[in-house]
Amino acid sequence: MPHTCSICKQEGHNKRGCPTATPTPSKPQTVEEQRIQQARDEAERKVREQIAREKAEAEKIAREKAEAEKIAREKAEAEKKTWAEKVASQPVVSQPVVSQPKPFINHKKDPTLAFIFENIFDARASMEFLLIREQFSSNPNQFRILGTNHFSNDEDEPHISFEFKRTFTLVCHDGKSIERTWVKIYHLYFITLPNGKQKYTHITQRDRENKSYTLANFTAH
Numbered sequence: 001m002p003h004t005c006s007i008c009k010q011e012g013h014n015k016r017g018c019p020t021a022t023p024t025p026s027k028p029q030t031v032e033e034q035r036i037q038q039a040r041d042e043a044e045r046k047v048r049e050q051i052a053r054e055k056a057e058a059e060k061i062a063r064e065k066a067e068a069e070k071i072a073r074e075k076a077e078a079e080k081k082t083w084a085e086k087v088a089s090q091p092v093v094s095q096p097v098v099s100q101p102k103p104f105i106n107h108k109k110d111p112t113l114a115f116i117f118e119n120i121f122d123a124r125a126s127m128e129f130l131l132i133r134e135q136f137s138s139n140p141n142q143f144r145i146l147g148t149n150h151f152s153n154d155e156d157e158p159h160i161s162f163e164f165k166r167t168f169t170l171v172c173h174d175g176k177s178i179e180r181t182w183v184k185i186y187h188l189y190f191i192t193l194p195n196g197k198q199k200y201t202h203i204t205q206r207d208r209e210n211k212s213y214t215l216a217n218f219t220a221h
Helices: 031-089 111-118 127-138
Strands: 143-150 159-171 177-192 198-206 212-217
Antiparallel strands (some): 177 198
């Protein structure tokens, strides 16, 4: 059943939708309410301005970054092109094939050291002695006798000192090669027999703590 307006007595609407109804006047804001509204509007305005500034700053940074990357790419491409053009302009020079020279081996051997490293042997010698023995066989020029027979400190046995000097090529972490020479002094001990001949007994060296150790003992059989 259609509604009847209580104001104009017409059907089809009520008093809320009546076109002849007088609107209820809005209640005016108090001074306190106006201050609150103004403060709220001012705060919202500042927030909008801050958001706008941050957005503009972010867009500026993005543009500057894109421009810097573009300049870097163009510079790299230009340098690459310049280098390629420079290489292409260089005349091609064929390099002669150079054969690797064979290492020089001096076969002149000291007779005392030749006797030690080639004629007598210790089956329980250290690895160091065997490596030195092998090196003497291929490069005897790296060995030499130093001085004459002598005693060291309070030792009762005389000995002969001989030097082993070898140069090594070392590769550093940056790929560069450097040469370093290691020099070690060894002591060759002996006893004198009744007939006046010398009998070699052992060879010693000193470790990092300056303690003596034996490389080979030619009488321990």
